[in-house]
Every structure is written in structure tokens, then in C-alpha cells.
Amino acid sequence: MISPPLRVLIVDDEAPARSRMRDLLADVSVALPVMIAGEAATGRDALQIAGAGGVDVALLDVRMPGMDGIELAQHMQKLEPPPAVIFTTAYEAYAIQAFELHVVDYLLKPIKAARLQEALSRVMQSAAPSPEVLRGMQYAPRVCLSAAERGKVHLIPVEDVLFLRAELKYVTVRTASREYLIEESLTQLEQEFQDRFVRVHRNCLVARAAIRGFERAGGEAGEGPWQVVLAGLEDRIPVSRRQQHVVRELAR
């Protein structure tokens, strides 16, 4: 029986590295049926290609400008079905430690054809790394959040986010143009993006850069609780009693 060729996506910001991977895949294809499903130099491009379907395995470079390989893998997990992932890296001590710890597939550059073949031939059997594992491997905050909607993955640049609000199982992500629902915990988001967001309420983080001011609820002579005014938003975000100090710290 002839199995269909493995469709491989190459993701690396360096053109020579991609070209080398093409050569290697050509070498491997003699023994293992593989075909190149696409090439991408950035995480965003990669997600778009993978999102269109037809990718079985993604070879992801760890260190890339903007969205790095580990973040990209997290967004890819939300695709239906998610492609299998193999990381490639030249020398990133922190990444290699994490890979070893979590038994995640990785290849060290320069990659040997035999090693690539071995990794490709067993990747479809092994389980994909869990979101928790990937999050644990992150060494810098993500540049995007991602929301899955009707089989598509939307990237939401973190710098566009005005506020994050926890409701039941989900967190609502609000940008100037619309809202998204993501399945993450507000506490973890707060830790990851502590430089960018500040907690004003038990269930709400607002972007520091978007804060335009604070006002009292209940109009002119209002003595009601403080509310945050955010750039480009009609809605006001209430500040809880316990977070009143934030008003003093940020109002200047």
C-alpha cells in the first residue's frame, strides 16, 4: 500500500535555512514520501497557509522576528485539524532545555537528512504538545492572541487589545473594532502581559496605553465608583473597590 505523501510546511525567517530544508526534504523523499505544502518567513504567513488546510507537519524555527516558533505552534493548535509540529533551532539553550523536559520533537541545525527522516516518520504517531507545555516553553510574551471561529483562527495583535474580561468559561478580548472569545485564564494573561495590562476589577484587565482617564459613575456630582475611560470605546469599565489604588497610580 502506498501512503499519501506527508505534506510539510517550512517556516523559517532565513531564506538560506528554508532552501537547505528544501534540499533535505528532497533527499528524504527517496525513502519517505513527502511533499512541500508551502514555505513561510513569518508566523503570520505560516498560519495563513496552514489555515487553508493541506498541511500535515509544520517545521518551525524557534527564533523568528515578531511571532516566534513557540507562539506560532500555540496558534496552530487551534486549527482543525492541527498540523503536527517539529521545532528547528540552531542553538537556543532555553528552548533545547524545554524540548528535552517536555519530550517535544526538535531538530538541531545544521540538520542531518537521516535525523529529519526519523522525526518525520514518527511525528504523525506522537501526540501534539499540549497548550500548557507550549505556554511553559514561552520565553517572551506572545505578540498575538488567537481565537478560533468556525474552523478559522483569528490573530489578534496584543497591542490592539483594549481590555480583557473574564466571563464564565471564556475571556472576552475587546479591540477597537470588535470582540473575540478566547479560552484562556485571566490570571495567566495577567502574568504574561503584566507590562501591558493592569487589573482594574476581579474580572477585567485594561491596556495601560489605552487608558484616557477616570471618571465617577453617576454623572456630574456623582460619588459613585470610579470608571475607566478607554480610547475609542463608548463603554466605561468599572474599577472595583479593591483596585481603587490603580486610579491614583495611573491618573497622575
Place this chain on the structure above:
Amino acid sequence: MARSINHNANTGALPDFRNFGILLRILLIVNGVALLASLLQVTVIRALPAQFTENAALVEPLLILSLLLLAAGSGVLRRLPYAIGIAAVLAIELALTVALHFATRELFFVEAHSLPRWLFIVALITGMLLVYFDLRGRALSPALAEARLQALQARIRPHFLFNSINAVLSLVRQEPRRAETALEDLAGLFRALMADNRELTPISREVELCRQYLDLEQLRLGDRLRVEWHIENMPPDALVPPLALQPLLENAVYHGIEPAETPGTVSINIYVARDRLHVVLRNPYRPNGDHHVGNRMALANIRERLQLHFDVAAELTTRVGENTYEVRIVMPYVKDGR
């Protein structure tokens, strides 16, 4: 091991009396001794300033004259065998003392001290200083031997090595000629890394090394890396510590270019101004960049090596502008055969 380094090191050499750091140390120590003497002479602390002024008036002319003479004769003195050099310095000091003694007596009709006593004090302080500089030289010379090791520690990042090899591999099949050039550059870089890096080297060689390095990076990064050289006014014979520039460029690429989504420019300015050699490197700066630890380590390493070679006469400063990061090294303009 450490012992053998100690023994091989240049035991016994007069300090470089032209070095600003050495001059400063002599000034401070001699004035410190004068202060100490004043403290012992006075009975009430209120009299200390007056006493110190009096002592300083005696000490300072001799001190300044000595420093001028020693700085002028530094080249000759340092070429003498160590023992003869010491004798020469002592002789200079004693002769100066005698000359000053008679000069002040002729000019101002004062007999400050009895000459023998004064000669004894001068000989004592001179001897003390020479012992101090000898000890300091011994303390630093293993460090100088280690400079080579340190240069290795300021080494090319493994990240760069493996990525470069990977890039060369990608060329082997399609563009063998470019692959050859790249491998030659890589060999050149590693030859420089593994060389004995204790001696100063002409800056033109450092620049050549940097070009090889940047060619390799360009291979990987393509248009993302732009390089601007401003070295029209660089004196090619100026001597610098080996590998003082390349690690800085590597930092510039690693922190300024690689993590950026848009192309960026690394610029290198080398020139001489008022007998000091300036090396200025600039790269794009990203406010929320990571990996600052590696950068600081490389800077500390280069700073230390600059200090080993030039003492306080060299400095390395960094400046964060709005969108640029700047490293500036200022060091004495030293030519061959100093």
C-alpha cells in the same frame, strides 16, 4: 597552571609613566603620604589644613617635575633592564631633590629640611611606589594572560556559528563559489578567535575581521541587514585590543537586526579626534527587546580588556536613543613601536 602563567609573565617592568592612570596613582599616593605626614605633625586637628598646605608646597614642585621627567624619559627607561631602570629612577629622583634643594635655597633663601633627611624620604617614597607598581603589575599580568581566554569568552555565539554553517550548507549545491567564500570567512573568523589575543592589533585587521563577520551575517539575513561604514578618517595603524569590535557588531545584529521585522542598519564610525581613537557603533533599538544579559556580558568583557591594556585612559559607554542603541569606545591613539 596559574603558577606557570605567573612565572612567564613579564616579571619586573617599570610602569608606563605616560599612562594617565599611572600618573594619577602616583599623584594620589604621594599626596596621601603628605597628608599622613601632616596628620602626624599636628597636635590639634584644626592645624591640619595649614600643615598640609605647607607640606604640599614642599612636595608638589618635586612631584610635578618628577612626573614630567619620567613621562619624557618613559620610553628610554622602560627599555632598560628592570634593575637598571629602578636605579635610574631612584637616581633621577635624588638628583631632582638635590637640584630643588639648592634652587629653593638660592631663590628663596629657605632651608626647608636638612638635605640628607629629605633625600631619605624621597628614596623611601620612590621605592615604595616602585614596589607598589611591581606588585600591581604582577597582579595584573596573569589577568593579561587570561585576556586571551576572556577574548574567547567574548566569543562568537554558538547561535551564529550553527546558523552560519547551516547557511553555507544551503549554498553548497546551488552556489558552490559563494559557499567557498563563506567558508573562508568563517575560517578567518575562527583563526582570529583562536590566535594569541594578548597583544594589541592594528585596527585595520579588526575591521577586516568585522567585514568577514558581516558578510556571513548578510548571507543569512539578506536585505534585512544593512551596513554603513564611516572609516575614511580611520588611521589604519592605530592599535586596539583584539576582538574589541566584532563582539559588539555581533550584539548589534543579534539584538538590533535579527528580532526586527523590518530591515535595519548597523553603522560603524571610526575616527581620531584630539589624539584619541573613537569607535562608535549604532544599531536599531527596540524598547521591549529581550536577551539583555548576553549584551551586558560582552560589554563587561570588552571593558575589562580595555582596562587591562589602557587603564583609565580608555572608556566604553552606551547610550539609548529614541530608536538607536549606541556603543562608543574612546581609547588612546597608540601606534606601533610605542
